[in-house]
Structure formats: C-alpha cells, structure tokens
Amino acid sequence: MKPMLEKYKNDSTIAPLERDPEKLTIMGVKMPSKEVYDELVFAITNQMYEGYVPTVTDVQNLRDHYGELPSASEILKWSGQ
Secondary structure, eight states: OGGGGGGGTTTTOOOOOOEEEETTTTTTEEEHHHHHHHHHHHHHHHHHHHTTOOHHHHHHHHHTTTTTTOOOHHHHHHTTO
C-alpha cells in the first residue's frame, strides 16, 4: 500500500471499487480499451467519495455510452426512474 493511502486502510467509509487493470474489468465488466478503463475508474471512484454506490448495470451503461452526451431523461431511464 502506498504510504499516502495508509491512513485510509481501515476506513470503512471508503468502499473499494472491484477492478482489474490487467484484464481491463470494472466490477467484472470488460472495457474495450485502457483509455476507457482508466477514465471510468477515475469517474466512478470520484463519485464514490460523494456516496455513490455503483452497480454492474451502471458500469455496463457507462461503458456502452462512453463518449456520448446522453440527455438527463436517458440517464434517468438507465436508473429505472
């Protein structure tokens, strides 16, 4: 563990994001490229600090719509609202 992260190792408020940089997977969802993988890991983990709890479906939607600018109503459809 990196020294700067040592103070957070027992912090239960920070949930780890299941990911594999070698297989390019996030929560078991395969990413099409290293670029997409890196950007989605960054985006998801940033939102997790704000309380967001991602689901596999969320990760699939983010991957499938990467690079698009969906409308707010389309995003709400993804979440079932």
